[in-house]
Amino acid sequence: MKIELYTDKGKRNINEDYIFSKEIIQNSYLHVIADGMGGYSKGEVASKMAVEQIFDYLKEHKLQPSKEAITKSIQGANEVLKEYRIANNIKLGTTIGGIHISNDHAIIFWVGDVRIFLFRNKTLFFESQDHSLVNELKKDKALPDDWDVNKIKHVVTRSISGNGQDFNPGIFETNILDDDIIIICSDGFLESTDMNYIKKIAFEENINQNEILNKCQNSNDNASMIKIRF
DSSP states (O other): OEEEEEEEOTTSSSOOEEEEEEEEETTEEEEEEEEEOTTSSOHHHHHHHHHHHHHHHHHHHTOOSOHHHHHHHHHHHHHHHHHHHHHHTOOOOEEEEEEEEETTEEEEEEESSOEEEEEETTEEEEEOOOOBHHHHHHHTTOOOTTOOGGGTTTOBSOOBOSSSSOOOOEEEEEEOOTTOEEEEEOHHHHHHSOHHHHHHHHHSSSOOHHHHHHHHTTOSSOEEEEEEEO
């Protein structure tokens, strides 16, 4: 397994993304990007706390990848943020996306608009669908053709925010094959690039850090990416 990481604060004053790639127990790994929510307080705190709580829960219980394990770990992350929110009387939250893998069994998960791509046999095999207002309106066929989606494209319908809103993850379960490639990226990275570029970095032997920097350093948002080649 080869892992390559990238993160940049873009034009923001600080980087509220938290990028994480670590072995939980032997042959079990967690790779995650959490994107602290703009417009709230302490986005950098929310993203770090959420990921570390997920990791700690999986490590403490020595859990193998499963929908139940990830869902319970995210419930725990939401409780931790709830305690912090109440204690500090603030609003904070994060979106999140990643993969929990052990040997060849994997759970891809996401809450909000951190996007995950799985490439297999040189083609796009899976792409997560954002928990966003735009996607909800499209699903309900309630998005007018002439609507400017830029006005609402950053509105997410799920997040880990320490409140009673929906924070249940999207889940995709799969067996990992040799030469599979996973790309995890924040919405800021997606906005700085495009699908053709995502495919380019997926199939390159090594990502070009300087090339990515040139694309992301002038982003209006933090931009983060994890590439995993199996």
